[in-house]
Amino acid sequence: MRYSSRLPWAAPQNELTRRLAAHRAAGLPVLDLTESNPTRAGIPYPGDDLLRALADPAALTYEPTAEGLASARAAIASYHGVQPEHLLLTASTSEAYAFLLKLLCNPGDEILVPRPSYPLFEFLAAVEAVTVGQYPLHHQEGWWIDIRALEALITPRTKAIVVVSPNNPTGSYVKRAELAALEALCATHGLALISDEVFAAFSLEDPPDPLRAPPCSAKFTLNGFSKLLGLPQMKLGWIVTRDAEARTRLELIADTFLSVSAPVQHAAAHWLALHRHAFLSFMQDRLRGNLALLGNRALRVEGGWYAILRMPRTRGEEEWAIELLEHDGVLVQPGYFYDFATEAFAVVSLLTRPDVFREGISRILKRLDA
Template sequence: MTTPNLSRRGATAPSSPIRRLTPYADAAKARGVVVHHLNIGQPDLHTVSPMRAAYARFADEVIAYSPSEGYLYYRKALAAYYNQLTGDAPPIDPSQILVTVGGSEALLFTIAAACDPGDEILVAEPYYTNYAGFSHMLGVGVVPVATHASESFAIPPDRVRAAITPRTRAFVVPSPGNPTGMVLSADDLRALGRVCQDANIFFVVDEVYREFVYPEPPVPADSPIPTALAGALDGALALAPSVLAIPELAAHAVVIDSVSKRYSACGARVGCLVTRNPDFYAACLKFAQARLSPPTVDQFAAAAALTTPQPEMRAMIDAYRARRDLIVAGLNQIPGVSCPTPTGAFYLVTDLPVADAEDFCIFMLRDFNLAGETVMMAPAEGFYATPGAGRHQVRIAYVLAPDKLTRCLEILRAGLSAYAQRTNSAA
């Protein structure tokens, strides 16, 4: 009996390094092993209180389609939020905001509007894996621009410029970064934006983790923040600089955003894209009309999330700073492990003393446990386009409570020792 052939696109789609080891984790759980998930950015902190309250009071008797571009009340609220970031640049209007089904759809629409099949985007590697996943879906190539932990994952503009070809249509970069935790300064954004202007390509900045920046030490209201970060004035939260604050990039800049991590609401599936380029917006709106509408109830809740009190947001950010400090210190105390300190988001990329990090991650799930517990991590090779790059690394999401992170460090240390013994025995 024959079956229809898959498209080449479908047959060769890359699997997610974040999720592809799930069958091993499921098998471990079936054996009664407790699996601590460091592989995925699913926060364990409570969804912000205004958002949870909004879900509880939603009372419409019909959950209707929303407008394809999103409800105007929500886009107005978002515009007010973004206009706290724009500085001297022209304010953002609700007509420049397109509400999407998560930040993922915003990214998909953006690549589709910027690129035709056969075109290319540039990414700074290691990069968020869905940049490659959506590009593959659209028949778009991904060209890496190398960054290195020894350089704090900085993105030299000349390195980006050298990677541009006649097929390049956009440069896509997260700040704060996933998976590296790197934060671009306003000067970095301006310099990289100038490269995109000169090449007449789009500059797509994924700002999903904007609030998750960690000045050192924690910043009092009357103290300056390091130049890599925006200021904390009058007790306001420190924010990563936004490309929306650079007026000369109006035609080239696109912001990708989401409620998932900012408000610990990954399941809400509400994101948006922001652009001052009317032609780009019009193209994305057509895609949005084809998929009908973003979620109705979740927009209602997401609008409420924008009213989250600053002390509640600050408590969340302080919790992640403490987790970062705990896990970075703990990793660097393990023999053979090298881990730089991220300045944003809640991810890190760390080197392990193994020849093949994916094989080690599988070993941890399939063959190892410490008193009935193990950890799941994401092999970092899948965050690179350069063959062989990242093979000794894992990405860790430090989204678990401190006591669990401490236990994860114990398990990882023991697992590395057991893996080394097994490897030496096999040799």
């Protein structure tokens, strides 16, 4: 059999992953500060109520609708303050990206994504035979998008600019002025603006930065229950767009797969009503409580589930991560996982259980002060 060359199938394991496997195989304990799975982070879920909503008898009838069931779209639209017809449901935010790439790109076309950011872009694009260009975010009392550098990357094959607001892992929201500049660029070059707002609800600054761009104002906005309700296993994401032609085309793509399950769509409105406020309030306490333990070692975090620790440049990021693992039993992600342009940074998840986070951070601070 001959396989496609879309993905680097035999990508070598990095050194940290190898050392972690050896550490665990030796039975040594790990304080994991990288937990990003909310269902493993000691969060109280109203389990019986969430499951009861999945047993709606209406789910026994198959009603194939490309855009998603009206009841689910109405509830999600009301949360966003948009009209239900502006929404198209997908099985996840990742699938929403896949649909948008099919909508906008031919094989060999390109999208521009932020750097540093979430490493999944490379794979999401590669499986669609699309390439990725990275535009820089710089840090200076907060992160900002280098619009000039971004513009210089645009080629005739560029089809879309992706922003993540707040970005993972920099925790920075896109600002109004940045949004305006990006919209102008998109208009000039005929590009789509895709705004990933999966962490938008998790604002960590009081009051929020007034310069922040309003939610759902880009051409395409992505979100989903994976982060909004901490339910990645339930598989529901969506695209918000006011562009009627794009929506009709997206419906054709969605109709080809019809990938969102009926029980989840019938449960969506109930889950939002019964779980969203409690989850958000729990998360605010968890994220802010953990962030407070980092003091001035962390870069400013405007929102989201992650924080970045500035590490001394006396060694590289991977060396730091390995040292913390092998000497202190603490697992962090080195900045290069997210393609930071400079060294040395470590990324920690603010979702981590507080007892694990407190002990892990205290060991890191001890080592840094040693």
